[in-house]
Each structure stands twice: as structure tokens, then as C-alpha cells.
Amino acid sequence: MPGLSGTLNPPATMFWSLLSLLVFTVVSGTPIGDQDEDIQVQENFEAERMFGKWYDIAIGTTCIWMKNYKEKFSMGTLVLGPGPSIDQISTASTRLRQGDCTHISGEYQKTSTPGKYTYYNPKWDVSIRSYVLRTNYEEYAVVLMKKKSSFGPSTTLKLYGRSPDLREDLIEAFQQLALEMGIPADSIFILANRVMGEQLSTPLQRARRAVLPPEEGSAAGPLPPYIGNKEDSCRLSRDPGPCSGMLSRFFYNSSSMACETFLYGGCLGNGNNFYSEKECLQACRTEAACRLPITQGPCQKLVTRWAFDAAQGKCIMFSYGGCKGNGNQFYSEKECKEYCGAPPLADEWTSRFSGAWQGKSSHGEGQALKPQPALGKPAPSRAGNGGLACSHEWQMEPE
Numbered sequence: 498m499p500g501l502s503g504t505l506n507p508p509a510t511m512f513w514s515l516l517s518l519l520v521f522t523v524v525s526g527t528p529i530g531d532q533d534e535d536i537q538v539q540e541n542f543e544a545e546r547m548f549g550k551w552y553d554i555a556i557g558t559t560c561i562w563m564k565n566y567k568e569k570f571s572m573g574t575l576v577l578g579p580g581p582s583i584d585q586i587s588t589a590s591t592r593l594r595q596g597d598c599t600h601i602s603g604e605y606q607k608t609s610t611p612g613k614y615t616y617y618n619p620k621w622d623v624s625i626r627s628y629v630l631r632t633n634y635e636e637y638a639v640v641l642m643k644k645k646s647s648f649g650p651s652t653t654l655k656l657y658g659r660s661p662d663l664r665e666d667l668i669e670a671f672q673q674l675a676l677e678m679g680i681p682a683d684s685i686f687i688l689a690n691r692v693m694g695e696q697l698s699t700p701l702q703r704a705r706r707a708v709l710p711p712e713e714g715s716a717a718g719p720l721p722p723y724i725g726n727k728e729d730s731c732r733l734s735r736d737p738g739p740c741s742g743m744l745s746r747f748f749y750n751s752s753s754m755a756c757e758t759f760l761y762g763g764c765l766g767n768g769n770n771f772y773s774e775k776e777c778l779q780a781c782r783t784e785a786a787c788r789l790p791i792t793q794g795p796c797q798k799l800v801t802r803w804a805f806d807a808a809q810g811k812c813i814m815f816s817y818g819g820c821k822g823n824g825n826q827f828y829s830e831k832e833c834k835e836y837c838g839a840p841p842l843a844d845e846w847t848s849r850f851s852g853a854w855q856g857k858s859s860h861g862e863g864q865a866l867k868p869q870p871a872l873g874k875p876a877p878s879r880a881g882n883g884g885l886a887c888s889h890e891w892q893m894e895p896e
Contacts, residue, residue: 508537536641539629544586544712546634551575551594551657554637555668557675560644560651562765564684572661572688580604586614601742601763621737621762622647635659637667639674650737654678661690680856730768731781735759738766747771749781754789755823756781777825786824788836796820803827805837812837 522529538563553573558564580587585604592599605614605627612629623646632638638657644650656663656671668687675685735748735757742763749769756777761770771777787805791813798819804826806813812833817826827833 512890536628537630538610539632542612542629542632543634543795544607544611546680547629547632547638548577548579549659551577551638551659552661552663553655553688554661554663555656555671555685555687556653556659557672557678557680558651558653559680559684562655563653567686568612570686570688572690575657599744599763601744620743620760621739637663639671646739650679654680654879731768733767735769736766738762738764740764747774747777751781753823754782754786757821774822775828778826782824786836789823789825791815791825792822794818794821803830803833805833 551574552574556563563570563760571593573590576589576591578587578589579585581604584607587602587604589600589602591601603616605616607614607865614627616625616627619625623644625645626643628641628643630639630641636659640655640657642653642655644653654671654675658667672685677684731749732746732751737760740762742761744761744763746759746761748759748771749755756771756774771780772815788807791804791806793816796818799816800819802815802817802822803812804815805811812827812830814830827836
């Protein structure tokens with residue numbers, strides 16, 4: 498079987514030739530990130546032979562948050578291909594995140610050295626340099642990724658396979674390499690082997706190993722579970738997180754009382770982060786939204802919505818353009834009425850509440866009951882099973 502150098506020698510032995518290229522990291526004590534020019538890539542590297550589908554197999558990293566959230570990650574795929582220009586290669590990463598299949602794509606820039614690539618995200622000032630250290634193109638690839646951001650530098654070593662079930666001797670050799678590079682043993686992970694949420698048949702030893710986070714900069718890692726009050730999170734500022742992805746999300750802007758789009762990096766962040774405008778509005782808007790003007794927005798993807806017309810005192814249908822609206826938009830007449838309230842007909846109102854409106858109540862003279870819409874409402878579940886549960890509260894107010 499071919500080893501890590503592409504010869505017939507055992508792969509574990511062949512890794513030592515790679516270690517000799519990186520031995521300065523151990524002998525000198527100098528972090529590998531400080532010796533860029535000394536990093537040697539695959540000899541006679543052929544980029545086109547790297548194109549196609551790869552599986553994430555294992556990782557060793559100095560990134561603390563990846564280590565802390567290792568239980569949340571599972572195997573994904575990486576598809577490489579020609580980029581939009583001859584100076585680029587395209588990348589497409591797909592993986593499960595909290596049960597959902599996420600897809601992240603981008604381009605890496607070629608350098609003057611075949612096998613060395615760079616990536617830069619100006620929005621968050623994140624730069625990544627990638628080095629294809631060893632590959633035989635048909636079975637495995639070892640890639641070193643060095644990231645610099647406002648959160649500090651980090652180094653990640655990754656093992657990819659053309660198959661999700663790479664040979665154990667290759668994995669063991671990779672683990673040894675990561676250790677020799679100075680990466681702690683508890684920061685070297687084997688990825689759980691899953692496809693769309695179903696466990697594949699893998700050796701028991703593999704299944705018991707720690708779950709491996711995705712590569713740095715992919716922004717495909719899962720969000721830590723949110724623990725707290727969703728209403729409190731609705732008042733938080735938008736937070737893209739430290740990763741370098743570009744996922745379209747919605748956050749609630751408490752100043753404009755509208756749900757607005759932002760680019761989410763794919764990891765960390767906060768609870769003011771929603772997949773859709775509907776989910777955002779139903780979780781965060783307050784009763785004050787009923788007093789906002791009815792706004793179509795500048796976009797032309799017209800859809801039917803309902804809004805509360807304060808002048809008429811009732812919910813009416815209108816055409817929403819699909820973007821940059823406000824909180825006064827509802828997805829059904831029932832939702833609008835339950836949220837904003839619709840006063841009963843005069844005769845029904847009088848017959849039901851005549852005693853209260855005459856200033857008589859069990860609370861004493863000189864007070865009257867006034868209907869007041871409840872502020873906010875319970876947020877529906879993310880699965881979409883929860884409905885509106887807004888009711889009217891009766892408050893005592895002096896006449």
C-alpha cells in the first residue's frame with residue numbers, strides 16, 4: 498500500500514521524512530507559524546490532481562474554542578476545483594451542523610509556490626495560509642492551515658481522505674506527526690463518521706474516539722447551544738463570531754424594531770441569530786410593532802402579509818416586497834389579531850364589559866378595566882411547532 502510519501506514504504510515510517518521537514522518546531526521551540534518560508538510542501542505538487550471530493554478524517558489544532566466544542570463536530574466533505582480565475586482554486590465544504598446540512602464555498606489564492614494557498618476575509622480581517630504537506634492524490638492529503646485574526650494566531654493540521662474510512666495506520670501516523678509538531682494530545686481528534694445524521698459502519702475503536710472540529714476558517718462548525726432567555730438575546734447587538742464564513746442570517750434590531758440581515762461567520766456569536774425573518778420576528782418583536790407604519794420595503798419579491806392599521810383599528814392585508822420591512826407584518830390574519838388585538842363590536846363590548854366601563858369593579862370605585870395587549874409573547878420553537886400564545890391582560894388604571 499502506498500505510504501504518505503507515495504512510495505511502497507509503510508506510511509508510519511514515511512511520516513518521519515515529513516517530521517524531518519518540521520523538526521525545527523520541536524528543536525528550536527519556535528512556533529511553526531513564525532517560520533513560514535521553512536515549511537516545505539509536497540514535492541512536484543500537481544494542483545489538478547487534488548481536485549474532487551475529500552473527507553475530513555482527523556485534525557490537530559492549537560485553536561482553543563475548537564477543542565472546547567469538540568463534541569459538537571462531525572465529518573464533512575471538501576470539494577476542490579478550478580477557481581473563477583487561473584490564480585484561484587474553489588473550495589466547497591459541506592457538513593452537518595445541529596442536524597442541518599450546511600454548505601460553505603469560497604476561493605483560495607494560489608502563490609508562486611505550488612501547494613501553498615492564501616485566503617483573506619476583509620470583513621473580519623482574517624487571513625489563512627494553507628500548505629499541502631503530503632499527498633498521494635488518490636488516498637490521503639495532509640494540509641497545514643495557519644490562521645491570523647483579532648483572536649490571535651492558531652495552527653491546524655488536517656488529514657483528508659478520498660474515502661471516509663481511511664486506513665488506521667495513516668491515522669496513527671498523522672497523530673504522531675501532530676504530536677511531534679507540539680500539538681497537545683487532547684487537541685488531536687478523529688472525526689465522527691456520519692452522513693446526513695446517520696452513523697456509517699465504522700470500526701468500534703473509531704466510533705469511540707473524540708469528535709473532530711472542522712478546519713479553521715471554514716465557518717461550518719456548529720453553534721454552541723444557546724442557554725438563556727430569548728427575549729434578552731433579542732436586545733443583543735449582532736455578532737458575526739470569530740469564524741470567516743459568510744452565512745446569511747437575521748438579527749433583531751431593537752432600535753428599528755425590524756429583523757435585518759447580517760453575515761454570520763459560522764461559529765460562536767450570540768442568541769440574536771435567526772435563520773429566517775419569520776423566525777426572528779416571531780421571537781423578538783413586541784406589542785409596539787403594532788403601532789409601526791405599514792412598510793412594503795424596496796424589494797420587488799411581492800408576498801402577501803398582514804399588518805395592523807392603527808387608523809382603522811384592524812388588521813389588513815398588504816403586499817410585502819420581501820426585504821427591509823419592519824415588525825408590523827404578520828403571516829396570517831389570525832396571527833395579527835392575536836398579537837395586536839382587534840376590539841369587539843360595540844354592542845358585544847358594551848354587553849360584556851358594561852359593569853367595568855361604568856367604573857364599578859371588585860377593586861373599588863373610581864377605577865375601570867382597560868384592555869391592554871400583553872407585551873411580547875412566548876417564542877415559537879425553532880422546529881416551528883409552537884404557535885402564538887399571546888393573550889390580553891387586564892390592568893387596573895384610574896379613570
